[in-house]
Amino acid sequence: MRITAATALALVLAGCGSVSPLTPPQGAKMPEAPYGAAATPSAEELLRREALAAPERSVELRRRSEERQDDPFDLPPE
DSSP, X not given: OHHHHHHHHHHHHHGGXXXXXXXXXXXXXXXXXXTTOSSOOXXXXXXXXXXXXXXXXXXXXXXXOOOOOOOTTOOOOO
């Protein structure tokens, strides 16, 4: 019984990962163009992140232990 339930659960979860292009539902249309834009952006353009939204990592990870600097805002609870 457990094997049957586990197999059924695996099949149900496998169906959740379908990948297809994003399109509006039947009878619906894409959102209107943003204020000041000449054309309505496509779904791919709406999902694309700007460079400022996902910046590259620019700090080097610490390779050795370092003493923390004093934090004047680290106050004890009242």
